[in-house]
Amino acid sequence: MADAIQDSEPPKAMPNVVPLDIAGAGQTRLIVEAVKESVAELKSDVKDIRSHRVSDLVWHVSTLAAGFVLLAGMMIAAYFKIDDKISDISKASTRIETKLDDLVQRIPPVQAPAPLKH
Numbered sequence: 001m002a003d004a005i006q007d008s009e010p011p012k013a014m015p016n017v018v019p020l021d022i023a024g025a026g027q028t029r030l031i032v033e034a035v036k037e038s039v040a041e042l043k044s045d046v047k048d049i050r051s052h053r054v055s056d057l058v059w060h061v062s063t064l065a066a067g068f069v070l071l072a073g074m075m076i077a078a079y080f081k082i083d084d085k086i087s088d089i090s091k092a093s094t095r096i097e098t099k100l101d102d103l104v105q106r107i108p109p110v111q112a113p114a115p116l117k118h
Helices: 002-008 025-106
Strands: none
Touching: none
């Protein structure tokens, strides 16, 4: 009965036996070895990508943040320049209005023409 239970289980360790060169087995073996090398390179590339993905994300996010700060700084600087120009224009327009008021006060009032007699 114990032998029946052992026979129904799959073997735990398989012996490492090289297959015979039967009808293209050698070519198949070369293809398998080439695929194993390619897969090993892909695995190492995937491990490299996984190890650098967080640092790459941090780099992209920090670049985006730096660009945002730079853009905001440029907008603030432009605002202050425009504000200075507006205050200069405001001062100049106030001076012009004052001079125009002085000129208007110096002009004598216009007299109505005398009515024509027919």
